[in-house]
Amino acid sequence: xxxxxxxxxxxxxxxxxxxxxxxxxxxxxxxxxxxxxxxxxxxxxxxxxxxxxxxxxxxxxxxxxxxxxxxxxxxxxxxxxxxxxxxxxxxxxxxxxxxxxxxxxxxxxxxxxxxxxxxxxxxxxxxxxxxxxxxxxxxxxxxxxxxxxxxxxxxxxxxxxxxxxxxxxxxxxxxxxxxxxxxxxxxxxxxxxxxxxxxxxxxxxxxxxxxxxxxxxxxxxxxx
Numbered sequence: 006x007x008x009x010x011x012x013x014x015x016x017x018x019x020x021x022x023x024x025x026x027x028x029x030x031x032x033x034x035x036x037x038x039x040x041x042x043x044x045x046x047x048x049x050x051x052x053x054x055x056x057x058x059x060x061x062x063x064x065x066x067x068x069x070x071x072x073x074x075x076x077x078x079x080x081x082x083x084x085x086x087x088x089x090x091x092x093x094x095x096x097x098x099x100x101x102x103x104x105x106x107x108x109x110x111x112x113x114x115x116x117x118x119x120x121x122x123x124x125x126x127x128x129x130x131x132x133x134x135x136x137x138x139x140x141x142x143x144x145x146x147x148x149x150x151x152x153x154x155x156x157x158x159x160x161x162x163x164x165x166x167x168x169x170x171x172x173x174x175x176x177x178x179x180x181x182x183x184x185x186x187x188x189x190x191x192x193x194x195x196x197x198x199x200x201x202x203x204x205x206x207x208x209x210x211x212x213x214x215x216x217x218x219x220x221x222x223x224x225x226x227x228x229x
Contacts, residue, residue: 035086043079044179047175050175054175055169062115079099098136099136102135126163136153149190155181
């Protein structure tokens with residue numbers, strides 16, 4: 006899927022100077038930016054829980070602020086892409102999962118519910134597992150189904166390293182999101198055509214087809 010609106014271009018060569026001047030620029034679509042944003046939010050929240058000496062209540066406030074910003078920011082980035090009724094449910098799904106998870110987390114922290122505090126990583130990995138599974142089924146996507154399986158396996162692996170549960174959870178969530186921001190992933194052809202602005206039958210206005218999208222195919226084109 007290639008959406009050329011709202012591209013953010015990172016010029017690595019200019020930043021690094023002459024030594025890295027030959028490095029290519031990387032373009033991120035609005036959807037890629039949403040994946041990146043949530044990846045950084047997840048990494049920040051779980052790194053804070055693993056390494057910070059802040060109290061739980063302070064962390065809960067910071068986490069709620071980051072989660073709220075993530076929901077608002079990514080919804081704004083992706084709403085145009087999800088304007089068709091068949092795709093708005095994706096934004097609604099993740100909004101409910103993240104908001105619900107934050108409410109349960111805050112309740113456990115502020116009310117001192119031990120059962121919730123002892124299973125925060127399981128809670129969030131479980132929410133991500135459910136979200137990716139719903140996307141995998143709803144979009145007929147093997148990529149998102151695989152992401153659901155990965156998060157499910159992470160839940161099983163948590164007891165093996167009980168002192169690093171937050172770090173493991175944060176890495177699994179954030180690296181999955183970073184992966185989806187830079188690597189093409191498959192989805193149902195009908196939704197892909199709508200997101201690419203194609204007419205029924207697989208052609209854009211003017212007769213052009215998005216790069217790499219074949220009739221009835223599922224794999225988006227690789228990013229430049």
